Amino acid sequence: xxxxxxxxxxxxxxxxxxxxxxxxxxxxxxxxxxxxxxxxxxxxxxxxxxxxxxxxxxxxxxxxxxxxxxxxxxxxxxxxxxxxxxxxxxxxxxxxxxxxxxxxxxxxxxxxxxxxxxxxxxxxxxxxxxxxxxxxxxxxxxxxxxxxxxxxxxxxxxxxxxxxxxxxxxxxxxxxxxxxxxxxxxxxxxxxxxxxxxxxxxxxxxxxxxxxxxxxxxxxxxxxxxxxxxxxxxxxxxxxxxxxxxxxxxxxxxxxxxxxxxxxxxxxxxxxxxxxxxxxxxxxxxxxxxxxxxxxxxxxxxxxxxxxxxxxxxxxxxxxxxxxxxxxxxxxxxxxxxxxxxxxxxxxxxxxxxxxxxxxxxxxxxxxxxxxxxxxxxxxxxxxxxxxxxxxxxxxxxxxxxxxxxxxxxxxxxxxxxxxxxxx
Amino acid sequence: xxxxxxxxxxxxxxxxxxxxxxxxxxxxxxxxxxxxxxxxxxxxxxxxxxxxxxxxxxxxxxxxxxxxxxxxxxxxxxxxxxxxxxxxxxxxxxxxxxxxxxxxxxxxxxxxxxxxxxxxxxxxxxxxxxxxxxxxxxxxxxxxxxxxxxxxxxxxxxxxxxxxxxxxxxxxxxxxxxxxxxxxxxxxxxxxxxxxxxxxxxxxxxxxxxxxxxxxxxxxxxxxxxxxxxxxxxxxxxxxxxxxxxxxxxxxxxxxxxxxxxxxxxxxxxxxxxxxxxxxxxxxxxxxxxxxxxxxxxxxxxxxxxxxxxxxxxxxxxxxxxxxxxxxxxxxxxxxxxxxxxxxxxxxxxxxxxxxxxxxxxxxxxxxxxxxxxxxxxxxxxxxxxxxxxxxxxxxxxxxxxxxxxxxxxxxxxxxxxxxxxxx
Ligand SMILES: Cc1ncc(COP(=O)(O)O)c(C=O)c1O
Ligand SMILES: Cc1ncc(COP(=O)(O)O)c(C=O)c1O
Numbered sequence: 118x119x120x121x122x123x124x125x126x127x128x129x130x131x132x133x134x135x136x137x138x139x140x141x142x143x144x145x146x147x148x149x150x151x152x153x154x155x156x157x158x159x160x161x162x163x164x165x166x167x168x169x170x171x172x173x174x175x176x177x178x179x180x181x182x183x184x185x186x187x188x189x190x191x192x193x194x195x196x197x198x199x200x201x202x203x204x205x206x207x208x209x210x211x212x213x214x215x216x217x218x219x220x221x222x223x224x225x226x227x228x229x230x231x232x233x234x235x236x237x238x239x240x241x242x243x244x245x246x247x248x249x250x251x252x253x254x255x256x257x258x259x260x261x262x263x264x265x266x267x268x269x270x271x272x273x274x275x276x277x278x279x280x281x282x283x284x285x286x287x288x289x290x291x292x293x294x295x296x297x298x299x300x301x302x303x304x305x306x307x308x309x310x311x312x313x314x315x316x317x318x319x320x321x322x323x324x325x326x327x328x329x330x331x332x333x334x335x336x337x338x339x340x341x342x343x344x345x346x347x348x349x350x351x352x353x354x355x356x357x358x359x360x361x362x363x364x365x366x367x368x369x370x371x372x373x374x375x376x377x378x379x380x381x382x383x384x385x386x387x388x389x390x391x392x393x394x395x396x397x398x399x400x401x402x403x404x405x406x407x408x409x410x411x412x413x414x415x416x417x418x419x420x421x422x423x424x425x426x427x428x429x430x431x432x433x434x435x436x437x438x439x440x441x442x443x444x445x446x447x448x449x450x451x452x453x454x455x456x457x458x459x460x461x462x463x464x465x466x467x468x469x470x471x472x473x474x475x476x477x478x479x480x481x482x483x484x485x486x487x488x489x490x491x492x493x494x495x496x497x498x499x500x501x502x503x504x505x506x507x508x509x510x511x512x513x514x515x516x517x518x519x520x521x522x523x524x525x526x527x528x529x530x531x532x533x534x535x536x537x538x539x540x541x
Numbered sequence: 542x543x544x545x546x547x548x549x550x551x552x553x554x555x556x557x558x559x560x561x562x563x564x565x566x567x568x569x570x571x572x573x574x575x576x577x578x579x580x581x582x583x584x585x586x587x588x589x590x591x592x593x594x595x596x597x598x599x600x601x602x603x604x605x606x607x608x609x610x611x612x613x614x615x616x617x618x619x620x621x622x623x624x625x626x627x628x629x630x631x632x633x634x635x636x637x638x639x640x641x642x643x644x645x646x647x648x649x650x651x652x653x654x655x656x657x658x659x660x661x662x663x664x665x666x667x668x669x670x671x672x673x674x675x676x677x678x679x680x681x682x683x684x685x686x687x688x689x690x691x692x693x694x695x696x697x698x699x700x701x702x703x704x705x706x707x708x709x710x711x712x713x714x715x716x717x718x719x720x721x722x723x724x725x726x727x728x729x730x731x732x733x734x735x736x737x738x739x740x741x742x743x744x745x746x747x748x749x750x751x752x753x754x755x756x757x758x759x760x761x762x763x764x765x766x767x768x769x770x771x772x773x774x775x776x777x778x779x780x781x782x783x784x785x786x787x788x789x790x791x792x793x794x795x796x797x798x799x800x801x802x803x804x805x806x807x808x809x810x811x812x813x814x815x816x817x818x819x820x821x822x823x824x825x826x827x828x829x830x831x832x833x834x835x836x837x838x839x840x841x842x843x844x845x846x847x848x849x850x851x852x853x854x855x856x857x858x859x860x861x862x863x864x865x866x867x868x869x870x871x872x873x874x875x876x877x878x879x880x881x882x883x884x885x886x887x888x889x890x891x892x893x894x895x896x897x898x899x900x901x902x903x904x905x906x907x908x909x910x911x912x913x914x915x916x917x918x919x920x921x922x923x924x925x926x927x928x929x930x931x932x933x934x935x936x937x938x939x940x941x942x943x944x945x946x947x948x949x950x951x952x953x954x955x956x957x958x959x960x961x962x963x964x965x
Contacts, residue, residue, distance in 0.1 A: 125753070176618055194600055370618065401563065
């Protein structure tokens with residue numbers, strides 16, 4: 118009975134701290150919004166980061182055929198190694214290898230989506246109490262994952278007036294001895310921006326100076342508009358070690374298939390075998406990607422016609438231009454033209470919309486009145502902006518922009534004379 | 542410069558504690574073994590828990606067709622909800638619902654394999670510093686996952702002489718106020734044992750008395766030999782909350798596809814909405830199963846012919862009997878006849894094999910001399926046993942047993958007179 122005392126006498130099952138601390142800012146904000154569209158206008162959702170929802174951007178036939186071939190072969194039903202089939206890893210290595218940043222099969226770890234790639238990369242580099250540097254505005258998953266395992270997130274600013282380049286001084290000022298990883302998202306979600314080679318080199322300099330490894334989220338790599346180049350960050354440095362995370366989701370338009378990867382770039386041998394081993398061990402926790410998709414991967418990478426990639430890109434560019442050009446003419450809005458990915462950020466001059474408290478309020482009312490839903494950028498910790506996904510069919514994009522214009526016209530208030538003039 | 546001092550001046554990137562603490566006992570043991578087969582005999586691996594490796598147990602054609610239909614439909618390329626498509630969840634609920642333990646779609650969470658189901662279940666129930674009760678011998682993943690996130694593992698014994706029933710007294714003695722989950726694996730890996738209804742009820746009594754929720758690893762459910770019944774543990778209790786983990790891997794013979802699930806049984810409303818919400822939140826970290834497999838799931842569950850299941854089971858039973866009957870005749874070995882799953886455990890009377898230090902040594906030499914590899918049960922924290930996987934083709938099973946017999950015959954030493962007699 119001495120021991121019995123210390124046991125539970127009543128049911129009292131509570132979710133763990135980790136579950137409680139797994140916060141999804143997009144859900145937190147969207148679930149708090151009253152999203153009741155105007156019954157007189159069909160809803161247009163410019164909020165969903167899934168390019169497949171409208172059916173206008175199907176994946177290539179060859180991609181589907183590769184999957185069916187993998188199934189028919191009956192060679193890919195068993196357990197794959199936890200880091201993936203070597204042949205599939207080699208296919209990814211070949212696809213992304215370049216003279217400045219060569220890759221072999223062993224440098225590739227296949228994962229369940231880019232999300233798991235990011236999870237493994239953060240998990241291997243960071244301990245409880247460490248901190249990581251994360252772009253702001255930025256993809257919310259970094260914070261969700263980090264905070265849930267006791268890692269602090271420090272946000273470095275991206276500058277809209279400089280096409281969303283990183284504020285390097287701000288970035289550097291955040292670094293301390295517990296900073297164990299710098300996350301660079303390029304091209305960017307939510308900005309659609311693409312860093313120049315020169316800017317990437319400056320970021321590398323900061324990492325090099327303070328000896329911080331880089332987690333490069335390059336899921337949108339190669340998804341850049343014609344004329345814009347997008348070198349991988351690893352190809353620009355031989356001393357800074359880089360874990361580059363990517364996957365099939367965006368460029369091949371199959372996000373549901375959960376096929377991702379980590380490319381290990383470590384030409385200076387900083388990670389050494391220890392980090393590699395750590396990644397292998399972590400991959401054994403739940404194993405990675407579906408073996409059928411792994412089996413199809415070599416063919417997906419090698420046989421998808423160039424025309425598929427380029428027609429996706431021209432569509433995204435054209436839709437971005439339609440949206441940007443239209444919203445440029447709307448007083449009170451400041452769209453920032455993207456160079457890649459599938460997003461466009463729009464600044465709201467809140468001063469001119471006194472009716473609304475903030476971006477959440479603004480976008481909520483745009484649903485109620487115009488049945489257009491754009492994600493308030495508070496979801497990316499960046500208030501007074503909203504994000505538009507440019508994958509919707511062109512006619513929807515046009516219609517949506519018209520409605521946004523109507524909405525803004527209705528609520529826009531010109532600068533009041535006094536405040537501005539008196540200040541000068 | 543004050544701050545600069547606290548920053549790193551040299552590269553020093555080490556894997557995280559979590560990576561270092563992700564231990565895989567099977568790998569640790571197998572990687573330490575010298576596995577050089579006898580060049581005169583072809584290798585027979587009875588160690589691999591993957592039923593697909595020898596090609597004798599293909600999945601059903603209807604399962605492959607369901608996948609191809611899901612691909613052709615082009616409806617399953619986008620992101621599924623993080624807990625899975627509702628229709629697929631409903632299909633799982635229908636498949637496993639029974640009057641004693643009814644299930645709806647919302648009670649099902651789809652995951653990337655049963656491994657992720659187990660990870661989510663442990664993660665939602667347990668905090669750092671808690672402990673969980675785990676069967677011994679048992680599947681090693683529980684410990685791998687728990688230890689890596691700071692949860693202590695307490696092993697309760699299974700009793701070979703009682704067909705691997707749990708030692709309930711031992712189990713109960715391990716419970717303290719930090720015990721947050723009792724794991725029950727039924728049918729068992731590595732034992733192939735199946736608990737009776739009565740034994741399950743006794744386990745439930747322990748859980749109920751001490752108010753400990755159960756994580757039921759039921760990945761081998763329904764894989765029991767004819768004549769043996771295997772009720773789900775949740776169907777036998779209405780007060781103990783159960784997270785039942787399962788998946789397609791074993792019964793449908795497609796472990797590489799990474800399709801698993803959690804069935805939430807909570808008729809007493811102990812988990813309530815909090816644990817459910819916790820599971821949903823955790824599922825958003827990396828999302829779950831491949832959308833194509835999810836899309837195929839309803840058809841896989843509903844259209845796989847009964848004959849497929851029963852022919853798999855008869856094969857497993859027949860192979861188990863061949864193996865058991867043969868090894869029963871071998872002095873020094875004590876096989877335990879399984880009732881399900883795909884494994885058979887064999888005790889080694891180490892006293893009679895003075896040549897060998899332990900089960901690892903014993904099985905290693907069996908490779909060197911007989912080219913037969915059985916997993917030493919030290920990998921399941923259960924020394925002096927080895928595990929045989931009974932999914933290999935029949936002729937290999939026969940040949941392997943012959944060689945095991947030869948090996949044992951060569952090294953067996955009868956009881957020395959003195960020790961035994963003098964003791965009495
Ligand atoms: C920047 C970024 N990284 C990672 C991901 C996740 O990719 P996946 O769906 O492959 O997990 C996304 C998805 O939207 C993303 O925008
Ligand atoms: C008892 C048990 N649980 C869970 C698993 C893992 O299943 P999955 O491959 O679906 O992750 C296995 C695999 O061998 C197992 O034996």
